Amino acid sequence: MKKYDIVVLGGGPGGYIAAIKSSQLGKKVAVVEKDKLGGICLNWGCIPTKTLLSYAKHFQDILRSEDFGIGGIDKSKVYVDIEKMMLKKDETVNKLVSGIHMLFKKNGVDLYNGFGKVIDDHNLDVNGENLSFDNLIIATGSKAYIPNIKGLKESFESGKAINNTGILGLKDKLDTVIVLGNNTYAVEYATFYNAIGTDVTMIFEDKNILPDYDSELSQTLERQLKKSGIKLVNSSDITEVRDDKILVSQKGKEKEFTADKYVVFYGIRPNLSGIENLKLIKDENGFIQTDERLRTNIKNIYAIGDVNGKMPLAHVASFEGVVASENISGIDSKIDYLKIPKVVYSFPEISSVGLTEEEAKLKNINYSIGKFPLSANSMAILKGETSGFVKILADKDMYGEIIGFHIIGNDASNMISEAASVMNLEGTIYDLARVVHPHPTLTEAIVEASLDAIEKPLNI
Amino acid sequence: MKKYDIVVLGGGPGGYIAAIKSSQLGKKVAVVEKDKLGGICLNWGCIPTKTLLSYAKHFQDILRSEDFGIGGIDKSKVYVDIEKMMLKKDETVNKLVSGIHMLFKKNGVDLYNGFGKVIDDHNLDVNGENLSFDNLIIATGSKAYIPNIKGLKESFESGKAINNTGILGLKDKLDTVIVLGNNTYAVEYATFYNAIGTDVTMIFEDKNILPDYDSELSQTLERQLKKSGIKLVNSSDITEVRDDKILVSQKGKEKEFTADKYVVFYGIRPNLSGIENLKLIKDENGFIQTDERLRTNIKNIYAIGDVNGKMPLAHVASFEGVVASENISGIDSKIDYLKIPKVVYSFPEISSVGLTEEEAKLKNINYSIGKFPLSANSMAILKGETSGFVKILADKDMYGEIIGFHIIGNDASNMISEAASVMNLEGTIYDLARVVHPHPTLTEAIVEASLDAIEKPLNI
Amino acid sequence: SASENVAGKALATPVARKLAKDLGVDINKVVGSGPNGRVMKEDIIKASKQPSEA
Numbered sequence: 001m002k003k004y005d006i007v008v009l010g011g012g013p014g015g016y017i018a019a020i021k022s023s024q025l026g027k028k029v030a031v032v033e034k035d036k037l038g039g040i041c042l043n044w045g046c047i048p049t050k051t052l053l054s055y056a057k058h059f060q061d062i063l064r065s066e067d068f069g070i071g072g073i074d075k076s077k078v079y080v081d082i083e084k085m086m087l088k089k090d091e092t093v094n095k096l097v098s099g100i101h102m103l104f105k106k107n108g109v110d111l112y113n114g115f116g117k118v119i120d121d122h123n124l125d126v127n128g129e130n131l132s133f134d135n136l137i138i139a140t141g142s143k144a145y146i147p148n149i150k151g152l153k154e155s156f157e158s159g160k161a162i163n164n165t166g167i168l169g170l171k172d173k174l175d176t177v178i179v180l181g182n183n184t185y186a187v188e189y190a191t192f193y194n195a196i197g198t199d200v201t202m203i204f205e206d207k208n209i210l211p212d213y214d215s216e217l218s219q220t221l222e223r224q225l226k227k228s229g230i231k232l233v234n235s236s237d238i239t240e241v242r243d244d245k246i247l248v249s250q251k252g253k254e255k256e257f258t259a260d261k262y263v264v265f266y267g268i269r270p271n272l273s274g275i276e277n278l279k280l281i282k283d284e285n286g287f288i289q290t291d292e293r294l295r296t297n298i299k300n301i302y303a304i305g306d307v308n309g310k311m312p313l314a315h316v317a318s319f320e321g322v323v324a325s326e327n328i329s330g331i332d333s334k335i336d337y338l339k340i341p342k343v344v345y346s347f348p349e350i351s352s353v354g355l356t357e358e359e360a361k362l363k364n365i366n367y368s369i370g371k372f373p374l375s376a377n378s379m380a381i382l383k384g385e386t387s388g389f390v391k392i393l394a395d396k397d398m399y400g401e402i403i404g405f406h407i408i409g410n411d412a413s414n415m416i417s418e419a420a421s422v423m424n425l426e427g428t429i430y431d432l433a434r435v436v437h438p439h440p441t442l443t444e445a446i447v448e449a450s451l452d453a454i455e456k457p458l459n460i
Numbered sequence: 461m462k463k464y465d466i467v468v469l470g471g472g473p474g475g476y477i478a479a480i481k482s483s484q485l486g487k488k489v490a491v492v493e494k495d496k497l498g499g500i501c502l503n504w505g506c507i508p509t510k511t512l513l514s515y516a517k518h519f520q521d522i523l524r525s526e527d528f529g530i531g532g533i534d535k536s537k538v539y540v541d542i543e544k545m546m547l548k549k550d551e552t553v554n555k556l557v558s559g560i561h562m563l564f565k566k567n568g569v570d571l572y573n574g575f576g577k578v579i580d581d582h583n584l585d586v587n588g589e590n591l592s593f594d595n596l597i598i599a600t601g602s603k604a605y606i607p608n609i610k611g612l613k614e615s616f617e618s619g620k621a622i623n624n625t626g627i628l629g630l631k632d633k634l635d636t637v638i639v640l641g642n643n644t645y646a647v648e649y650a651t652f653y654n655a656i657g658t659d660v661t662m663i664f665e666d667k668n669i670l671p672d673y674d675s676e677l678s679q680t681l682e683r684q685l686k687k688s689g690i691k692l693v694n695s696s697d698i699t700e701v702r703d704d705k706i707l708v709s710q711k712g713k714e715k716e717f718t719a720d721k722y723v724v725f726y727g728i729r730p731n732l733s734g735i736e737n738l739k740l741i742k743d744e745n746g747f748i749q750t751d752e753r754l755r756t757n758i759k760n761i762y763a764i765g766d767v768n769g770k771m772p773l774a775h776v777a778s779f780e781g782v783v784a785s786e787n788i789s790g791i792d793s794k795i796d797y798l799k800i801p802k803v804v805y806s807f808p809e810i811s812s813v814g815l816t817e818e819e820a821k822l823k824n825i826n827y828s829i830g831k832f833p834l835s836a837n838s839m840a841i842l843k844g845e846t847s848g849f850v851k852i853l854a855d856k857d858m859y860g861e862i863i864g865f866h867i868i869g870n871d872a873s874n875m876i877s878e879a880a881s882v883m884n885l886e887g888t889i890y891d892l893a894r895v896v897h898p899h900p901t902l903t904e905a906i907v908e909a910s911l912d913a914i915e916k917p918l919n920i
Numbered sequence: 921s922a923s924e925n926v927a928g929k930a931l932a933t934p935v936a937r938k939l940a941k942d943l944g945v946d947i948n949k950v951v952g953s954g955p956n957g958r959v960m961k962e963d964i965i966k967a968s969k970q971p972s973e974a
């Protein structure tokens with residue numbers, strides 16, 4: 001029997017950071033991981049998708065190289081080598097995963113490779129070995145949710161329907177795909193396939209393609225995706241998924257669609273295997289209930305990352321890992337989800353932190369709006385990537401404090417960090433309007449949007 | 461005779477923004493511009509260079525397209541078409557310049573196209589017409605400084621030596637260039653030519669290539685430039701510039717260099733023609749002395765932009781235009797140069813705001829340092845652009861307030877805006893270390909660098 | 921342009937808040953010179969040098 005201050009169950013971005021932080025705070029820590037360190041994010045999520053999207057963006061840029069005064073490229077000959085892309089992607093993933101192994105050594109974190117079965121509030125079994133702990137951090141992550149659509153399960157079994165893991169196993173370029181679902185990963189894979197020349201159709205139930213985002217951004221993205229050739233079939237019920245076709249009912253009309261593969265993203269459900277013995281309070285979908293300190297209903301047990309369903313993103317999982325570790329070590333700390341950014345790596349990208357306009361309305365906040373289109377930003381113009389805008393919401397009754405920040409456009413992923421910092425500092429649009437931004441940069445649009453919320457922008 | 465509340469002399473980024481802002485504040489405003497609206501920045505500075513650099517970056521990316529799993533490109537056939545690049549660049553410039561014309565119409569700013577000659581403190585002559593004014597904003601910009609090096613003047617006359625205007629007139633790719641000078645624009649043009657395949661040698665007097673930047677960044681950039689094939693000849697006196705060669709004395713050794721063209725950047729001097737009648741106080745190089753409200757020694761006369769030499773950058777000129785307009789309109793406002801970012805668009809880019817480490821030492825500030833290399837950042841790794849780092853200086857005696865922020869790396873230009881915002885809000889490294897940044901982004905390195913200043917980063 | 925004090929919480933920078941505490945300055949009585957009346961570090965330093973007006 002080994003005794004630990006803290007055992008972390010799961011070595012994804014939640015678990016591995018929780019372990020390192022706990023060790024930095026002087027605790028004796030072990031991580032139990034049944035598969036690969038880095039979890040979904042590094043192995044089948046964030047890193048693979050962003051690597052593939054980055055390659056696909058290069059492919060798109062190559063196709064418009066004449067716009068940059070570059071000659072000698074025969075567009076009809078340029079092609080995407082999926083097998084090579086995947087190999088390159090693997091190199092990146094392996095480098096990052098082995099990085100975590102090194103971090104564990106450096107920080108003195110013990111790693112147990114195996115399925116962890118929690119025995120009770122203070123004991124866990126892995127490979128027949130007993131680990132006892134003062135505190136447990138559950139970081140078991142999530143698995144794909146497969147809704148009860150006729151034929152969908154069978155389609156996964158036959159290999160016709162795939163999701164993030166299946167996609168990464170493909171060696172050939174697909175001619176056609178149907179993407180089922182309307183969320184970040186559905187949009188990202190639709191973007192990827194469309195960019196490399198696959199014919200893409202997205203089918204989903206809702207009206208909006210990104211219901212969790214400000215509807216103005218979702219709609220703008222929809223227009224962009226259509227413009228780039230993706231077919232959108234919204235407000236549609238999927239009646240049946242068959243290997244030869246998908247049957248759909250759109251506003252009373254029956255339609256059929258067919259493609260080489262179905263790429264399916266319907267959100268997630270918590271991964272709870274191994275913790276069945278714990279009497280944890282969960283929500284209706286099984287996500288473990290946690291408070292702003294990541295505590296569960298059991299005093300010495302915390303749950304971080306996708307398994308609590310709060311905001312299933314890697315950087316959230318990691319920060320929750322920090323917060324849980326700190327609370328265990330007697331440092332009182334909390335997480336505020338309204339100040340954490342999220343990103344869709346579509347072309348153009350979308351990023352957001354805080355309230356959408358719809359949410360601000362619902363909450364009856366007396367808000368002002370500032371907006372500025374990238375079509376009036378010099379850097380966007382000189383790069384030839386002018387679609388998108390910056391949209392800022394400020395609370396008029398709180399000195400103009402920024403409560404929502406939304407960007408659609410090239411490089412929105414990097415730009416949103418400024419918003420997150422300003423919002424964490426409780427900055428106002430008046431502050432932001434006075435911050436001189438370097439010229440020429442995309443971020444100048446942020447100042448102009450702030451000015452728009454107060455009075456008038458300068459460059460439009 | 462026409463009467464104006466404010467006459468702005470010069471329609472560059474300083475003047476045109478001053479005019480728009482003044483008009484928004486209810487003033488009757490005229491701009492006098494002898495050449496093209498947008499000044500150096502739009503026509504021969506920021507926009508042309510950044511456009512060309514953006515094209516050159518694409519060219520570089522195309523050459524490594526195999527790293528992205530993209531095939532079918534014959535590297536030996538891909539070429540840069542300078543004439544086409546310049547035409548594309550012109551399209552961008554024309555679009556932006558005509559944008560300013562539209563802004564003037566929209567805001568009711570009168571434009572006089574002609575050389576403005578100031579008669580006295582309240583009158584100016586343009587094309588024989590008299591404009592009288594309550595306030596004058598001098599925004600006449602700068603011109604290149606040509607030091608007294610034997611043969612350099614003649615070399616400009618023969619067309620062998622060129623600078624930003626000359627470069628933009630070239631129609632052919634150069635095989636070899638020598639870049640004289642060590643500053644942002646020397647580095648940017650060296651980067652451009654090197655990237656498109658020209659053989660580049662930089663010759664300069666100092667030891668460092670960017671003496672105005674934190675020396676750690678300057679040295680890192682030097683290594684990168686060398687790695688990419690640029691020859692650096694530093695600590696060198698240029699004895700003579702001839703059309704067939706440049707004679708150099710480096711640490712007592714005589715050397716000769718030759719190239720197709722000499723690209724020369726030795727900084728700037730104020731452009732004072734037209735304002736000779738005003739008794740303005742100037743510094744030893746002729747720059748008009750101004751205070752933090754942009755006032756000159758003459759009560760109703762302000763000087764903004766390059767002509768005051770404070771921080772000769774477009775965004776500074778524009779913000780000074782805002783500050784001058786506000787003060788004229790009775791709104792007390794000031795500029796703080798220590799919170800304004802600056803950028804070098806080299807490969808990798810450099811950006812910076814606030815104090816360098818050398819300056820912090822000189823000021824005897826009790827500072828702490830946080831640093832994080834991009835080689836440990838996932839986004840940098842997946843993009844294959846890992847050279848560079850983030851470096852943050854914090855004042856230990858002022859609660860860890862951030863006093864200097866330095867980035868070298870891909871996309872450093874966009875990343876520095878977050879630093880500027882945080883510094884304007886008097887944020888500390890403790891604040892920044894708690895801001896959750898989206899994964900995977902380059903900006904995650906900012907949090908890690910902050911953690912490094914406090915205690916330990918997580919991912920290294 | 922100093923705004924009304926909302927809900928007893930002065931608009932101030934993080935450094936100004938800490939400095940006010942350490943220098944014994946009542947931040948709610950300081951007129952801020954920053955954007956929209958935000959109390960800045962300098963405002964607290966100035967206020968601490970002035971005899972307090974109760």
Ligand SMILES: Cc1cc2nc3c(=O)[nH]c(=O)nc-3n(C[C@H](O)[C@H](O)[C@H](O)COP(=O)(O)OP(=O)(O)OC[C@H]3O[C@@H](n4cnc5c(N)ncnc54)[C@H](O)[C@@H]3O)c2cc1C
Nearest residue numbers: 010012014034039040041045046116141274305306313314
């Ligand atoms: C296609 C896709 C793209 C994504 N892109 C992004 C993105 O760009 N940015 C972003 O922020 N998020 C992204 N995400 C979400 C991100 O991957 C997750 O939010 C993140 O991985 C959650 O981290 P976690 O530590 O909670 O769980 P996971 O990463 O799921 O890790 C949980 C780990 O626990 C292990 N485990 C579970 N149970 C046991 C047990 N009983 N014993 C031993 N080990 C166990 C698992 O093997 C796994 O390694 C993406 C997701 C997908 C599907």
Ligand SMILES: Cc1cc2nc3c(=O)[nH]c(=O)nc-3n(C[C@H](O)[C@H](O)[C@H](O)COP(=O)(O)OP(=O)(O)OC[C@H]3O[C@@H](n4cnc5c(N)ncnc54)[C@H](O)[C@@H]3O)c2cc1C
Nearest residue numbers: 470472474494499500501505506576601734765766773774
């Ligand atoms: C190669 C190069 C690259 C650069 N890149 C950048 C960059 O990326 N970012 C950045 O911030 N800065 C950059 N700069 C600097 C930037 O161009 C200047 O800081 C900026 O243009 C200064 O603006 P200004 O309004 O003071 O003067 P200017 O832009 O010089 O404009 C002055 C205007 O006044 C007019 N004028 C002068 N005298 C008279 C008169 N008597 N009557 C009528 N009109 C008159 C001139 O014709 C001119 O149009 C770059 C400069 C160079 C040379």
